[in-house]
Amino acid sequence: MLKPDSFILRKSATLIGLIVQIFAVYLFFRGHNLPGGGFIAGVASAIGILILIFANGSAIITRLCPFDPIRLCAWGLAIATLAGLAGLAFSGSFLTHYHYKDPDFPLLGSLYLGTPLLFDLGVFLVVLGVILKVTLVLMDALQMQKQSGEAAFLIARGCDDTILEDSDFNKEENNHS
Numbered sequence: 001m002l003k004p005d006s007f008i009l010r011k012s013a014t015l016i017g018l019i020v021q022i023f024a025v026y027l028f029f030r031g032h033n034l035p036g037g038g039f040i041a042g043v044a045s046a047i048g049i050l051i052l053i054f055a056n057g058s059a060i061i062t063r064l065c066p067f068d069p070i071r072l073c074a075w076g077l078a079i080a081t082l083a084g085l086a087g088l089a090f091s092g093s094f095l096t097h098y099h100y101k102d103p104d105f106p107l108l109g110s111l112y113l114g115t116p117l118l119f120d121l122g123v124f125l126v127v128l129g130v131i132l133k134v135t136l137v138l139m140d141a142l143q144m145q146k147q148s149g150e151a152a153f154l155i156a157r158g159c160d161d162t163i164l165e166d167s168d169f170n171k172e173e174n175n176h177s
Contacts, residue, residue: 013055020048031120038120042127049128050135058139065132072129080122083115095119 024044031037052060065072087096099114 010055013051017048017052020044020051024048028120028124038123039127042124043131046128046131049132053135058136061132061136069129069132069136072125076122076125076129079125080119083118083122086115
């Protein structure tokens with residue numbers, strides 16, 4: 001994806017992206033008793049990153065996230081599953097919330113931990129990973145379509161080249177040639 005040639009857009013997108021990330025953290029921690037939580041915080045965080053991608057080009061994602069976003073999904077599923085298993089171990093039922101409160105925690109005073117926060121973290125990572133992966137696949141397909149002009153959507157991000165060889169699209173192209 002070509003990045004816009006606007007210094008103001010790139011710098012303002014960085015500021016807006018940072019503000020959206022701070023808002024995502026707020027939504028994440030607000031979500032237990034009020035609207036918010038892992039899902040909407042993941043969406044907000046993805047929007048903040050997408051603002052940066054659209055303003056600076058897709059190469060910025062390799063600096064922000066040097067691994068495949070699907071790994072975020074895998075970690076999120078693992079964390080959410082562990083939160084459910086903790087409820088099973090301590091409360092006798094899968095995904096039952098377990099809460100721990102230590103009134104005399106050193107340096108922090110009262111410490112309150114619970115499995116809902118872990119579950120929300122898992123949901124956050126899954127949502128963020130899925131949105132980033134889908135966006136990157138679509139951006140790669142668009143870039144490939146601009147470069148080659150034919151069937152780029154099939155080979156974007158990991159689809160096999162054999163799909164193109166066997167597709168009706170290429171059979172029709174070869175018959176018309």
